Amino acid sequence: MRVLIVDDEQEIRDYIAGMPEWAAIHCSVAAVAANGAEALEIARRERPDVLLTDIRMPVMDGITLAETIRKEQPDLPIIFLSAYNEFDYAKKAIRLGAVDFITKPFVAADLIYAVQQVQQQQQLEWKHQEAFFSLFGLPEEHDEEKRGWLRDRNLPDEPFILLYAELDSIAGMSDERSPFRERFTLGTVIPALERCTIPYWTLGTNSGLYILMRAGTLAYEVLQEEALELANHMVELGGVAEEVCLSVGISQQEQSLLRMPEAIRQIAVCMEYRMLLGKKSVIAYDAIKSIQNEKERHLVISTNLISDLLRIGDHDGISDALLEAYRTMLTVGAGKQEIQHFCIRLAERAENVMEDFGIESDSQTKILIREKVLSSVILTDMMREVEKHVQSCAARISALVEHSPKRLVAETRQMIEQAYEGELTLQVIANQLRVNYSYLSRVIKKETGKNFSDLLWLTRIEAAKAKLLSEDLRAYEVAFAVGFKSYAHFSMLFKKVVGVSPSAYKLHESIQRF
Missing domain, CATH: 3.40.50.2300 (Response regulator)
Known part of the structure; x- marks a missing residue:
């Protein structure tokens, strides 16, 4: 100013x-x-x-x-x-x-x-700043435009917390995306906003209201307390009438307004957790981040373990691993949708392992297992169907010849999945498999149509996609985390494989999940 x-x-x-x-x-x-x-x-x-x-x-x-x-x-x-x-x-x-x-x-x-x-x-007076939210919700490719927007208005780039208030239910209103929801939400939260001592901007959507609280010179703890107090007050006001109640999601404190897309992603995660916590909930991303990371870690570990057991045809090991995975997910509070997601991902992994061995999966079987997972009401029934599918895949894999070329390719893929973050080379894998380097290279090319480096990069890209959605990392941090030495190379390859840049993919997937 x-x-x-x-x-x-x-x-x-x-x-x-x-x-x-x-x-x-x-x-x-x-x-x-x-x-x-x-x-x-x-x-x-x-x-x-x-x-x-x-x-x-x-x-x-x-x-x-x-x-x-x-x-x-x-x-x-x-x-x-x-x-x-x-x-x-x-x-x-x-x-x-x-x-x-x-x-x-x-x-x-x-x-x-x-x-x-x-x-x-x-x-x-800047409530409902649609221009601000429209611009700052874009991916990081637009960061320079955002900086210019702030400069033109002589506004500082400063820390912030994003809140999102959404109605849980409205009596007699069946359409969740009704345009009248914003009016209900505004009428519920405005009294709470009027008591807020921190300047805020808001943006109404068809289903709720975003509230941006800017830190200014406030300490981190003070802004956190103010955001939590505002959220609790909004939920309290929303609970006065039985026919109207709302929940509020709270992002982490971000250090720059350029981090708005990440805050929006965090809000989407918060609102997903409302399904587990119920109505009239205040869901802070800080509180669920550790839970989410723990769940994702268990899912990855379980999937990789079962994938390894598939390759060696260990039927008893598969049964034990599935049982342990199911117990673990219940222990960390996974809901039905998350277990469904895990089961479908496990079925896909089993089918991918079969393909590594050159075994084609029947399309009708693929469709049937997914229908059973999505239609199961009892979680134990869901897990039982998945176990049958995985065990069937294991039986077909174990019937193959022990040292066939397909086996070499499958073991190569397995080693890539286990060590893609490090300095992995074809020579290292050839030494571990005790085969000739050139022979292994020809086998990989013949069986997959790809070079070893292609398999390695594709594995890293898939891992990057998962990290972009499940971890609080920027695109360049993800690149180095999955083994790339150059962000430019990572970004170019990601766009070539996925079709969009890493940041655009993260924003699009977060919006789709929300």
């Missing part, structure tokens, strides 16, 4: 312009002027955000300046300074729409407080 300072006393002008407190509230001095006429010229040229002016000055006084500038810049906030604490001046200031009237002598804190009130009022 840029401030124009007007006073006929140079000592006062210099004092106000040199106040170090301006930087703390993200303000700068646009210019200084010794009288109203000089200030009017500057205001026309510089278009300041706030006018801070003395009243009694030569050439043109502050009242005349304000009257003139009101006609040209009607929305410019004006703060008057005066050594004369007279009622007439105060009345004129009010008539001209002054935001404050400060008498001399004053201290820096008086001026800072007055300007902060202007800042807060402007931020409160």
Whole structure:
């Protein structure tokens, strides 16, 4: 925010312009002027955000300046300074729409407080900033455009927390995406928002309301407490009437407004957990992140273990591993949908292992197992059907010749899956399999139509897709986490394989899941 300072006393002008407190509230001095006429010229040229002016000055006084500038810049906030604490001046200031009237002598804190009130009022007037949310919800390829948006409005890029309030139910309203939901939501949460002391922006959707709380100079813990208090108050107000209740999701505190897409993804995860927690829930991403990571870790471990057991045809081991996986998911609080997801992913892995051995899966069998998983009401029935499918795959795999070329390719894929993050080469795998390097290369090419490097990169891309959706990492962090040494190479290959950039994929999948 840029401030124009007007006073006929140079000592006062210099004092106000040199106040170090301006930087703390993200303000700068646009210019200084010794009288109203000089200030009017500057205001026309510089278009300041706030006018801070003395009243009694030569050439043109502050009242005349304000009257003139009101006609040209009607929305410019004006703060008057005066050594004369007279009622007439105060009345004129009010008539001209002054935001404050400060008498001399004053201290820096008086001026800072007055300007902060202007800042807060402007931020409160920016409710429903569709332009902001539309731009900042885009992936990181648009980050420079977002920075320009902030610069043009002289707004700082600062930490924030995103909340999302959504109605759980409305009596007599069967359409969950009804446009009337925003009206119900607004009517429920506005009383809570009016009590909020932190400036906020909001965006209404067909099903709920986003609330952006900007940190400013607030400490991390303070913003967290304010966000949680606001969420609890909204849920409390929503629970007054039985026919209307709502839940609220809370993102982590992000350090830059450019992280808005990640905050939106976190909100989507929070609202998914409402299915497990029930109505009238406050779901903080910080609280569920560790639970989610633990679930995902168990799913990956279980899937990889069963995949290994498939390759060696260990039927008893498969049964034990499935039972342990089922117990673990219940222990960490996985719901029906998550177990369904695990079962389908396990069926896909079993079919992929068969394909590694050159065994084609029957399309009708594929469809049937998925129908059974999705239609099962009892979780034990679901797991039983998956076990039958996996055991059938294991039986067909174990019937193959022990050292066939397909076996070599399958074991190569297995080693890639186990060590794709590191410095893995075809020579390393050939040594472990005790076969000739060139022979293994030819076998891989003949059986898969791909080179070893293609298999390695594709495995890394699949792992990257999972990490982008399940872990709080930026695209370049994911690239290095899955074994790429160059983000540019990772981004190029990801777009070639998936069809979109890593950040666009993450945003699209998060929206689809929501």
